[in-house]
Amino acid sequence: MTQRWKQRPEGSNWGDFGEDDQIGRLNLLTPERVLAAISEVKEGRSFCLSLPLDYPGGNKLNPRRYPPRRFSTVRDGRANYNYPLSRQGSAFTDVISDDAVLIHTQYSTQWDSLAHVGAQFDADEDGVAETVYYNGWRGGEHVIGPEPGKDCGDHCSQFEGVEASRLGIENMAATAVQGRGVMVDLHAHFGNERVLVGYEDLQRVLDADAVEVEQGDMLCLHTGYTRLLKSMNHSPDLERLNASCAALDGRDSRLLRWIDESGISVLIADNYAVEASPARPGEGLYASLPLHEQCLFKLGIHLGELWDLTELANFLRSHNRSRFLLTAPPLRLPGAVGSPVTPVATV
Structure with missing residues (x-):
């Protein structure tokens, strides 16, 4: 296949897993990494990491997403x-x-596919930016939306014929998404305080809890957000949620560099967007969701959001552990840009 780009974004890994790659860092979940993950199972106990899919309730967290x-x-x-x-x-x-x-595929516990966030980027090196996604797959050609300018108000039911013919969630599902999960318990250090976690904060937590992250690991961040959300019983208090719990600081360039250099295969959190949303103001022309841009667009790292991690995090902390077997395939729904997921952790 003809290469779709002449230049790739700075700091990206486009082409490193092949010109036609559609699964990104999931390539690192090799048989050896799966066997290493299985070796973390000591007690044969399993944890469901999904919220009931009618959470959060209503559409306050995202006015474009509705309950099932x-x-x-x-x-x-x-x-x-x-x-x-x-x-x-x-x-x-x-x-x-x-x-x-x-069902809105990204309403509750979910995976973002690599077709979820792209960018305007001059992949052709001709001075004109194109709509492109991970590995140079093109908006309008491979990620196909409705006819330009079509407007049907607030509901999506009239927007038919949309699909990601490349980078759809089915590519993720086909890998089975199984490997070693590593828990980072931010809530144990910051409680319900609203904290933007940058590189230095994350390193302090990793060092304090003796958490080691290796290539191919599936990194999980426990912030306590979904625990707070569940206590609201389908009536989320958006003001309170926005003022509570830790979230990654997507504007921290050292944090973004660590995400790359760590070699993690996926990045998961129990909060709304993994990173703080909205992000801190940037300078010049900048992405509104910088961590999404880094992970989905540049590196091919799928993001998991609104996972229910509290019970597992508490178990791991009480047993002085941070590693476990994680199995988390999305729905094998061709063309979808996201999917509900029922992850299972086995310890």
């Missing part, structure tokens, strides 16, 4: 729920219930 809507399928013009399925004489012998769901 469940409804019955239809059989013979009737709701196919508690539906009499067969008859013997005058008696029905069995009934059936069958439902469907309309």
Whole structure:
């Protein structure tokens, strides 16, 4: 295939896993890394790391994302729920219930695909910026949106025919997403205080807890955010949430460099966006989500958001551990730019 770019973004790894790569740092989850992860299982205990998918509740966290809507399928013009399925004489012998769901793929516990965030970047080296995503895949050609200028108000149901024919979440699902998780317990150090965690803060936590991060590890950040969110019982207090719990400082260039040099395969947090959103003001022309740009666009590092990490983090701390086996494939939904996930940690 013809190379899609003549220059790659500074600090990116485009092409390092092949010109046509669509999974980025997941390439580092080799059989050797999976075996190392399995060796972390000591007790055979498993933890579900997903929120119930009707959390956070409402659409205050993101006005464009709504809770799941469940409804019955239809059989013979009737709701196919508690539906009499067969008859013997005058008696029905069995009934059936069958439902469907309309779900926003990034409403609750989720993965971001590499098609979720791209950038305007002069990949052709002709002085004109193009819409491009990780490894030079093109907006409009490989990540296909609706016809330009189409407007249908606040709802997405009329925007049909959108898909990521490259970088879709199905590529992530096909890898099975299994490896060694490493927990960084920010909440144990900062509590519910709103703190922007930069490189120096992160290093202090890693050193204090003797946490080692190796190439291919799946880094998890416990901030306490989803614990606070669950206490709000589907009615999130946005002002309180925005003033609580640690989040990575995406404007810290040393932190972004460490994310690259650490060799992590994915980056996960129990908060809304992994990084503080909105980010601190930048200088000149800058990304509104700098850590998303670094991870999804430049390095091919998938981001996990709104994971439920508190019970696992507490267990690991009480047992003086930070490592575990993590299995977290998304839905194998072709063309999607994100997906719900039900991660499982085994310790």
